[in-house]
Amino acid sequence: MHPAYNLMRHVYGWLLLTPAAILLIAFTHYPTVATFYESLFSKGTAIRPSRFVGSANYQAMIEDPIFWKVLVNNLWFAAGTIPVSVALAITMAMLVNRSLPGRSFLRMAYFTPTILPMIAVANIWLFFYSPDIGLIDQILGWFGLPGHNWLGDPATVLPAIIVMTIWKEAGFFMIFYLAALQNLPPELEEAAKLEGASRWYYFRRVVFPLLMPTTLFVLVNAILNSFKLVDHLFVLTKGGPDNASNLLLYYIYENAFSYFDTNYAATLTVVLLTMLAIMALAQFFFLDRRIHYR
Amino acid sequence: MLTLIRKTLTRVAMAACIGTVPVAAQADTELTMYYPIAVGGPLTQVVDGIVADFMKENPDIKVNAIYAGNYNDARIKALAALRSGEPAQLSVMFSIDIYELIEQDAIVAFDDIVTSPEDKAWLDSFYPTLMENGRTGGKTWGIPFQRSTIVMYYNKDAFRAAGLDPEKAPATWDELVVAGKKLTKADGSQWGVMIPSTGYPYWMFGALTMQNDQVLMNSAGDTTYFDAPSTISALEFWKDLGTEYKVMPEGTIEWGTLRQNFLEGKTAIMWHSTGNLTTVKQNAKFDFGVAMLPANKRRGTPTGGGNFYIFKKTSPEERVAAMKLIKFMTSPERSAEWSMKTGYMGVSPAAYNTRKLQDYVKDFPYAAVARDQLEFATAELSTYQTGRVRKALDDAIQAALAGTKTPAAALREAQTTADRLLKAYR
Numbered sequence: 244m245h246p247a248y249n250l251m252r253h254v255y256g257w258l259l260l261t262p263a264a265i266l267l268i269a270f271t272h273y274p275t276v277a278t279f280y281e282s283l284f285s286k287g288t289a290i291r292p293s294r295f296v297g298s299a300n301y302q303a304m305i306e307d308p309i310f311w312k313v314l315v316n317n318l319w320f321a322a323g324t325i326p327v328s329v330a331l332a333i334t335m336a337m338l339v340n341r342s343l344p345g346r347s348f349l350r351m352a353y354f355t356p357t358i359l360p361m362i363a364v365a366n367i368w369l370f371f372y373s374p375d376i377g378l379i380d381q382i383l384g385w386f387g388l389p390g391h392n393w394l395g396d397p398a399t400v401l402p403a404i405i406v407m408t409i410w411k412e413a414g415f416f417m418i419f420y421l422a423a424l425q426n427l428p429p430e431l432e433e434a435a436k437l438e439g440a441s442r443w444y445y446f447r448r449v450v451f452p453l454l455m456p457t458t459l460f461v462l463v464n465a466i467l468n469s470f471k472l473v474d475h476l477f478v479l480t481k482g483g484p485d486n487a488s489n490l491l492l493y494y495i496y497e498n499a500f501s502y503f504d505t506n507y508a509a510t511l512t513v514v515l516l517t518m519l520a521i522m523a524l525a526q527f528f529f530l531d532r533r534i535h536y537r
Numbered sequence: 538m539l540t541l542i543r544k545t546l547t548r549v550a551m552a553a554c555i556g557t558v559p560v561a562a563q564a565d566t567e568l569t570m571y572y573p574i575a576v577g578g579p580l581t582q583v584v585d586g587i588v589a590d591f592m593k594e595n596p597d598i599k600v601n602a603i604y605a606g607n608y609n610d611a612r613i614k615a616l617a618a619l620r621s622g623e624p625a626q627l628s629v630m631f632s633i634d635i636y637e638l639i640e641q642d643a644i645v646a647f648d649d650i651v652t653s654p655e656d657k658a659w660l661d662s663f664y665p666t667l668m669e670n671g672r673t674g675g676k677t678w679g680i681p682f683q684r685s686t687i688v689m690y691y692n693k694d695a696f697r698a699a700g701l702d703p704e705k706a707p708a709t710w711d712e713l714v715v716a717g718k719k720l721t722k723a724d725g726s727q728w729g730v731m732i733p734s735t736g737y738p739y740w741m742f743g744a745l746t747m748q749n750d751q752v753l754m755n756s757a758g759d760t761t762y763f764d765a766p767s768t769i770s771a772l773e774f775w776k777d778l779g780t781e782y783k784v785m786p787e788g789t790i791e792w793g794t795l796r797q798n799f800l801e802g803k804t805a806i807m808w809h810s811t812g813n814l815t816t817v818k819q820n821a822k823f824d825f826g827v828a829m830l831p832a833n834k835r836r837g838t839p840t841g842g843g844n845f846y847i848f849k850k851t852s853p854e855e856r857v858a859a860m861k862l863i864k865f866m867t868s869p870e871r872s873a874e875w876s877m878k879t880g881y882m883g884v885s886p887a888a889y890n891t892r893k894l895q896d897y898v899k900d901f902p903y904a905a906v907a908r909d910q911l912e913f914a915t916a917e918l919s920t921y922q923t924g925r926v927r928k929a930l931d932d933a934i935q936a937a938l939a940g941t942k943t944p945a946a947a948l949r950e951a952q953t954t955a956d957r958l959l960k961a962y963r
Binding site for chain 2: 288370374376389390392394395396481483485500501502503504
């Protein structure tokens with residue numbers, strides 16, 4: 244082949260890649276590297292300029308009890324929201340994937356929480372959870388049960404936020420499952436019926452495995468969201484009482500913008516990024532092998 | 538058809554020229570100002586109205602007043618705008634942000650701007666207590682604007698129903714507990730008192746400690762007194778209102794929904810910012826009263842709210858224009874109007890001497906409670922590293938109220954944290 248032609252082919256290829264590469268580098272790679280770089284410096288002010296401190300920020304982080312607290316909170320938050328919202332999403336998708344009277348109304352009802360902005364959702368739930376005047380306490384009142392200070396009690400605040408998040412997320416995941424279910428060939432169900440398979444057996448051995456690609460996608464999203472979604476904390480609790488509902492990303496925000504310690508915030512961000520990267524990789528490498536793609 | 542379109546277009550273009558050119562020619566200086574609202578209600582309209590009046594009187598200055606959320610958001614937005622090179626010449630921000638703003642080298646001292654003797658006299662025309670949070674190191678950095686104290690709102694109908702004198706609000710901690718017990722209903726449908734403990738717990742706590750004759754920090758902003766015996770006993774009293782006397786719900790009480798609780802009669806007494814006064818007045822369906830906070834060793838409340846700051850990155854002309862705007866907005870007439878429309882305080886004695894505020898107070902004496910209470914007021918918690926120090930105290934208060942730590946242990950921890958943070962500044 245002609246060498247000049249070969250060169251042109253390379254140039255052409257790289258040119259095609261450039262737009263995507265620029266975006267990726269500018270908005271993903273550069274910030275990641277800059278964040279890591281920032282995390283090696285001390286907090287700078289006009290009086291005391293920032294200086295290189297090596298791993299001092301990381302040591303401070305390991306000794307910071309609030310960091311461990313928010314990390315553990317975040318793990319509970321993930322463990323509480325992900326399995327339930329995924330299970331609910333599948334159940335709701337199966338429910339509305341049949342011919343029912345008012346089916347589109349039902350689908351819409353399930354999907355509505357997703358359309359609402361998180362801040363609006365949090366404001367609604369703030370009044371649900373209000374002691375005495377809130378919806379939940381009023382319903383409890385009908386049954387003669389005493390009210391509870393849901394967001395003011397460290398024991399109930401995190402579960403309260405988990406419930407709200409599940410309510411918000413499940414509808415979103417349902418849409419993906421619904422789309423996947425509608426792609427399943429109807430012959431499979433007919434064949435299963437002919438063979439005399441029970442509905443549960445059909446779901447367990449046929450539907451669920453075929454939904455696995457969707458489940459992987461939903462799981463990746465759910466895990467990312469459980470670390471990414473903190474809008475509601477601004478409205479509901481501001482991380483309180485005493486950090487009982489504080490999550491990692493909100494703590495990063497507090498450090499960056501309430502305390503202006505962007506360097507410590509960068510340190511925490513590096514930890515968050517590393518964790519998310521490991522989890523995403525693990526999912527793709529381990530789960531992916533066990534998934535049947537048509 | 539074409540001529541019609543052309544005619545219309547010409548007319549539109551002409552209208553646009555007439556509409557914009559004279560303004561553009563006159564607006565020599567353009568100011569961008571961020572301001573926060575922390576109590577809700579239609580307060581943005583009031584600010585926008587005053588700013589519009591200012592531009593009418595000063596056609597050579599154009600002001601972009603941008604509502605920026607609560608105090609935290611306002612500071613973040615203003616500083617982010619500055620860092621990204623967007624213009625902002627002045628802002629209303631939390632009075633307690635002063636040390637942070639000085640440390641960031643973001644603001645100028647008013648002493649460095651004012652030159653004439655009358656301007657210097659103007660700096661002293663405000664209530665001295667309101668200046669405490671705006672002055673440090675012998676300089677004035679903040680001019681009071683939307684300033685408040687904590688007052689006690691109470692439901693007179695509930696007082697009558699409980700057999701209490703509706704004209705006599707509890708004046709001491711003991712009276713508060715006694716009244717609270719009478720007001721609290723066993724079925725939980727009405728509590729005696731609620732003191733909010735989310736959002737700004739340290740602020741409410743500043744009142745309780747002052748009533749115990751103890752301040753939370755020194756005026757240099759480098760030492761806190763979180764573990765002083767009087768501080769600890771103040772937190773014990775706050776906690777006891779819930780656990781011991783059962784006149785307040787246990788756990789933390791939400792700042793944002795408290796006013797609604799009061800308006801719906803779920804609590805007979807609430808402690809809240811005077812900034813809520815006008816909203817409560819407009820929405821209460823019952824007879825309500827406003828009183829100074831009760832005393833233990835003495836009466837006490839911190840001041841609160843927002844000050845005007847002028848940013849360092851400003852041209853001399855912009856500083857002159859910004860001073861004009863600040864003088865306008867804090868002038869006795871405007872301050873009186875602001876106070877009547879919101880419940881925030883008039884910032885100077887002269888504001889309360891204006892005819893309209895005097896008439897208003899005559900009709901509605903509660904509008905003067907915050908001012909009368911100034912005599913007993915102290916500065917709001919503000920130190921170097923203020924965000925972290927405040928957070929340490931907030932966490933301690935919430936831990937004690939939620940029962941996860943004893944008040945003494947929680948406050949000692951907070952003091953250790955504060956000491957570690959502030960050591961470098963002493």
